[in-house]
Amino acid sequence: MSTTAEPKKLTKKELKADHPTWCPACGDFAVLASFFNVVQKLGFDHEKVVCVAGIGCSSRFPYFVNTHGIHFIHGRALPLATGLSLSRPDLHVFVFGGDGDGYSIGGNHLTHAARKNINLTYVVMDNFVYGLTKNQTSPTTPIGRKSKTDPRGAIDRPINPMSQLVSSGATFIARTHAAHVKHMNEMFERAILHNGFSVVETLSECTMFYPGAFNDAIPRKGGEFNLIDEETHDKQDLAAAMALTQDLTPGKFGVYFETERDTKNELESAWVKDAQAAHAGLSGQDILRQSFARLR
Amino acid sequence: MSATATPTSIRNAVIRLAGHSQDGIQSIGAFLAQLAGSTAQDVMTYMTIPSTISGGPSIFQVHLGSGEVLHPGDESDTLVAFYQDSYDNHLSAVKDGGICFYDSDKVEEIREERGIIHIGVPFTTATIEAIGGNAKSRGKNIFVLGMLCAVYKLDRDKISDIIAAKFGKKSEDVLRNAMLAFDAGYLWPVHDINHMPMAPGENDLGQDRLSTDGNTMLGLGLIAGGCRFGAGYPITPWSTIMEQLRSELPKYGGMFIQTEDELAAVALAIGASFAGHLAITGSSGPGLSLKSEAMGYACMAELPLIVVNIQRGGPSTGMPTSVEQSDLMQAIYGSHGDAPRVVLAPRDVEDCFYTALEACRIAKEYSTLVVILSDQAIASRIEAFPEPDLEKNWIEPVLDLSERPEDFKPYPLDGLTRHSPPGAKSASGKYPVVTGLEHDEWGHPSGSPKMHEQMSAKRREKLIQLAGTYGAPEIYGEESGDLLIVGWGSTYGPIREAVDRLCSEGHKVSQLSIRHIHPLNPNLDEVFSRFTHILVPEINDPGIYGFGQLATMLRAKTCNPAIQSLNKIQGLTFRVKEIVTKAEEVLAGK
Numbered sequence: 001m002s003t004t005a006e007p008k009k010l011t012k013k014e015l016k017a018d019h020p021t022w023c024p025a026c027g028d029f030a031v032l033a034s035f036f037n038v039v040q041k042l043g044f045d046h047e048k049v050v051c052v053a054g055i056g057c058s059s060r061f062p063y064f065v066n067t068h069g070i071h072f073i074h075g076r077a078l079p080l081a082t083g084l085s086l087s088r089p090d091l092h093v094f095v096f097g098g099d100g101d102g103y104s105i106g107g108n109h110l111t112h113a114a115r116k117n118i119n120l121t122y123v124v125m126d127n128f129v130y131g132l133t134k135n136q137t138s139p140t141t142p143i144g145r146k147s148k149t150d151p152r153g154a155i156d157r158p159i160n161p162m163s164q165l166v167s168s169g170a171t172f173i174a175r176t177h178a179a180h181v182k183h184m185n186e187m188f189e190r191a192i193l194h195n196g197f198s199v200v201e202t203l204s205e206c207t208m209f210y211p212g213a214f215n216d217a218i219p220r221k222g223g224e225f226n227l228i229d230e231e232t233h234d235k236q237d238l239a240a241a242m243a244l245t246q247d248l249t250p251g252k253f254g255v256y257f258e259t260e261r262d263t264k265n266e267l268e269s270a271w272v273k274d275a276q277a278a279h280a281g282l283s284g285q286d287i288l289r290q291s292f293a294r295l296r
Numbered sequence: 297m298s299a300t301a302t303p304t305s306i307r308n309a310v311i312r313l314a315g316h317s318q319d320g321i322q323s324i325g326a327f328l329a330q331l332a333g334s335t336a337q338d339v340m341t342y343m344t345i346p347s348t349i350s351g352g353p354s355i356f357q358v359h360l361g362s363g364e365v366l367h368p369g370d371e372s373d374t375l376v377a378f379y380q381d382s383y384d385n386h387l388s389a390v391k392d393g394g395i396c397f398y399d400s401d402k403v404e405e406i407r408e409e410r411g412i413i414h415i416g417v418p419f420t421t422a423t424i425e426a427i428g429g430n431a432k433s434r435g436k437n438i439f440v441l442g443m444l445c446a447v448y449k450l451d452r453d454k455i456s457d458i459i460a461a462k463f464g465k466k467s468e469d470v471l472r473n474a475m476l477a478f479d480a481g482y483l484w485p486v487h488d489i490n491h492m493p494m495a496p497g498e499n500d501l502g503q504d505r506l507s508t509d510g511n512t513m514l515g516l517g518l519i520a521g522g523c524r525f526g527a528g529y530p531i532t533p534w535s536t537i538m539e540q541l542r543s544e545l546p547k548y549g550g551m552f553i554q555t556e557d558e559l560a561a562v563a564l565a566i567g568a569s570f571a572g573h574l575a576i577t578g579s580s581g582p583g584l585s586l587k588s589e590a591m592g593y594a595c596m597a598e599l600p601l602i603v604v605n606i607q608r609g610g611p612s613t614g615m616p617t618s619v620e621q622s623d624l625m626q627a628i629y630g631s632h633g634d635a636p637r638v639v640l641a642p643r644d645v646e647d648c649f650y651t652a653l654e655a656c657r658i659a660k661e662y663s664t665l666v667v668i669l670s671d672q673a674i675a676s677r678i679e680a681f682p683e684p685d686l687e688k689n690w691i692e693p694v695l696d697l698s699e700r701p702e703d704f705k706p707y708p709l710d711g712l713t714r715h716s717p718p719g720a721k722s723a724s725g726k727y728p729v730v731t732g733l734e735h736d737e738w739g740h741p742s743g744s745p746k747m748h749e750q751m752s753a754k755r756r757e758k759l760i761q762l763a764g765t766y767g768a769p770e771i772y773g774e775e776s777g778d779l780l781i782v783g784w785g786s787t788y789g790p791i792r793e794a795v796d797r798l799c800s801e802g803h804k805v806s807q808l809s810i811r812h813i814h815p816l817n818p819n820l821d822e823v824f825s826r827f828t829h830i831l832v833p834e835i836n837d838p839g840i841y842g843f844g845q846l847a848t849m850l851r852a853k854t855c856n857p858a859i860q861s862l863n864k865i866q867g868l869t870f871r872v873k874e875i876v877t878k879a880e881e882v883l884a885g886k
Contacts, residue, residue, distance in 0.1 A: 014725065017726075017727075018740070046721070046727075047718065047719055047720060047721045047722070047727070048718065048719055050718040052567075062729050063729055063740075063741065066725075066726060066727050067727050068716070068717070068718035068719075068720075068727050068728070068729075069727070069728075069729040069730070070567075070570050070597075070729065070730040070731070071729055071730070071731040071732060071733065072563070072566070072593065072732065073563075073589055073590055073593050073732055075559075076559060076560070076563040076590065079555065079556075079559070079560035079561075079563035079564050079567070080563040080564070080566055080567040080570070081567060082553075082555075082560070082563075082564050082567060083525070083527060083553070083563065083564030083565060083566065083567025083568040083569075083570075083571070083575070084567040084568065084570060084571050084718070085567075086525075086551065086553060086564075086568075087525045087551070087567070087568040087571045087573055087575075088571040088572070088717075088718065088719065090719060091571075091718050091719060108556055108557060108560075109556065109559075109560055109563075111556075112555070112556040112560065268551050268553075271546050271551075272546040272549055272550070272551060274546075275546035275547045276546070276547065276549055278547070279547050284519075284548050284690070284692065285686040285687075285690055287547050287548060288516060288519055288520060288686060288690075289686060291516060291544070292506055292516075292683050292684075295333075295506040295507060295508045295512070296333065296334060296504075296505070296506060296507075296683075
């Protein structure tokens with residue numbers, strides 16, 4: 001019998017927590033299942049996986065995953081995860097949320113987390129509607145779609161999350177669909193393995209308030225699921241990625257953009273390393289005494 | 297100069313330097329303060345800066361003393377006026393028979409009044425002559441420093457060392473010019489006044505004394521308290537703390553991040569706190585408002601967090617570079633729902649260090665939000681005080697990633713919250729979710745009325761437990777008497793000086809300085825009952841009901857009708873005589 005025990009592989013069963021409070025057939029169930037699949041496959045240490053979310057239906061995600069988790073306030077999941085990721089580079093940080101949380105109330109943070117290239121993976125479950133508050137217009141609701149806040153149909157131009165992401169400086173940008181599990185698995189896995197800020201825009205149907213919103217990308221419902229041809233699409237070409245974002249009805253699915261750039265985690269750590277090397281052999285108290293000496 | 301006549305030495309000197317913000321008058325003040333700190337003299341400075349980037353009127357007042365200095369000085373003994381507007385606006389601040397040095401190149405209209413001795417010195421041309429070339433206005437601050445050094449017979453060698461330490465780093469030319477300007481000022485004939493040698497300092501800890509401002513000591517106190525991660529957004533007068541921590545924390549293996557906004561700053565800090573570190577964010581006025589929602593989250597989730605608020609003047613953008621104590625209620629109650637937290641207030645520069653350290657200890661021990669309420673006056677003024685002993689004042693940060701036992705509960709109803717940070721294993725195989733929803737002991741969301749009642753009690757009771765550890769309030773002066781003057785924050789010095797003056801006039805007056813703003817010391821009721829009158833001076837508005845913010849809290853806490861307010865709402869600190877006058881009225885039963 002070997003003395004060194006094989007590290008126990010994380011199982012789906014161990015990753016499951018509370019039964020989701022989502023409505024029956026909500027697209028988010030598939031996202032959760034896909035997350036379990038990928039985390040299990042990648043064999044992370046159980047205690048090092050962390051799920052972070054803000055507020056919304058999809059932001060309930062951390063309660064349904066048996067890992068360390070934090071359910072924060074509306075729109076601020078990304079900055080919280082930034083503090084977590086920068087101060088604990090040993091962790092696998094995942095952020096989950098919806099279109100309202102990420103593109104509206106928390107919209108500013110998306111740009112900054114992306115440009116700073118914070119090492120984490122962000123999954124946006126975009127359903128084009130505010131579901132938890134029961135059917136108001138969201139930042140991605142198409143023009144003309146009726147809701148409780150737009151009884152005559154939405155009149156504001158929706159944001160284009162993909163072109164925003166491309167211009168934000170994110171280093172891995174993908175788009176997938178919760179009804180296409182295999183594709184979703186692949187996108188999540190590639191996003192997680194990417195070093196830096198990776199984001200996956202995931203169309204996830206709200207069966208309660210916006211049923212059929214994404215049928216145009218489901219072949220058995222008469223739609224087309226068009227994949228990006230990675231043989232011809234240059235993933236490092238920003239202009240090519242931006243061109244792909246121009247038509248999202250239903251548009252293309254796959255990796256729009258992917259590049260390598262120093263993460264803020266690495267850049268900050270390098271500073272810490274240099275500063276500590278310059279003070280090697282000194283205790284914290286010694287360093288503080290040096291500061292005092294300058295004030296004499 | 298003759299050495300024959302030795303004028304009587306003086307024990308106190310209040311020097312007001314009035315110029316514009318780009319003239320470097322802050323550096324003269326800082327040099328004088330540093331000199332005082334290293335020569336066993338005491339010092340307190342006071343400055344105003346315009347909220348514009350450059351060119352606005354600015355003053356820097358230095359109060360030097362052989363003994364203890366408690367306030368920056370009501371009136372100036374000496375005014376140094378760089379421009380006509382400096383002269384016009386500040387001559388009234390000079391005491392009768394005081395001295396006014398003015399730049400005779402810039403100040404043209406002189407009003408001889410109240411026996412003030414006027415001495416015109418061409419700061420501008422004399423500096424250009426000394427340095428040579430086209431130096432414009434640069435260096436005249438150092439010229440003035442040299443002149444003051446001669447007038448007050450300050451230690452020329454020490455101040456030369458301080459100048460060398462400051463400018464020597466830049467380049468030899470810069471240092472040479474500074475010394476030329478200094479010597480020209482030192483040797484400028486100011487024959488028509490008696491020189492006023494400062495008496496030697498009496499502080500026995502002269503060698504180990506530091507002289508610096510409150511924000512610097514607050515930042516260093518956070519480091520000593522074990523804060524290793526922070527995030528912030530620039531805003532006056534908080535910014536210097538974030539600048540300092542950004543540079544200093546990497547040396548200790550930590551980091552400070554500048555964020556896109558205040559909301560992100562507090563969220564990053566909470567993220568680091570969730571990660572198991574002691575984290576800090578901070579701001580001033582408007583920034584505190586923006587952080588309020590997330591601060592409530594920290595209370596609900598019971599995460600340790602430090603939020604520094606350097607109070608400034610007015611609501612909204614208000615008076616960004618003025619002082620006020622009007623954020624007390626917001627610090628205590630400024631989140632929706634019942635979100636109890638700890639609020640501490642330092643009373644002087646030295647206390648900024650110890651308050652920050654105490655905030656760190658409390659935040660960790662009680663797993664709570666602690667707000668540090670400093671103010672613009674403490675943040676920017678310079679004082680001299682003994683160096684803190686780090687053997688006794690140091691908390692080594694610990695990241696506890698030990699495995700949590702089978703029965704681990706993050707929110708036990710019968711104990712203090714101890715979170716399990718990511719990276720810590722769970723013996724039970726179940727991992728906790730930290731949450732802002734009302735929850736049960738394991739952190740599961742709960743809408744149960746009983747659970748909300750129990751958890752609200754848990755969050756409240758831990759603060760009551762903390763207040764039970766405070767001990768008896770420290771009273772300055774007699775333990776009972778006719779009047780107790782109660783203050784908080786930067787009014788400490790002026791109140792103490794007022795109490796000394798009133799006692800010397802034969803009144804029975806004592807002082808209480810409240811550092812624990814929330815929760816208050818449970819023994820206050822008993823202390824107050826020993827005094828006939830209680831006066832609470834505050835730099836805030838008396839509001840609709842006639843009481844300042846602390847006074848309102850004290851009345852709510854003690855139901856003591858003897859509590860009265862003295863409010864000042866000019867964006868300025870109290871003068872000692874304002875407190876004395878009001879106290880005399882109270883004592884006379886007016």
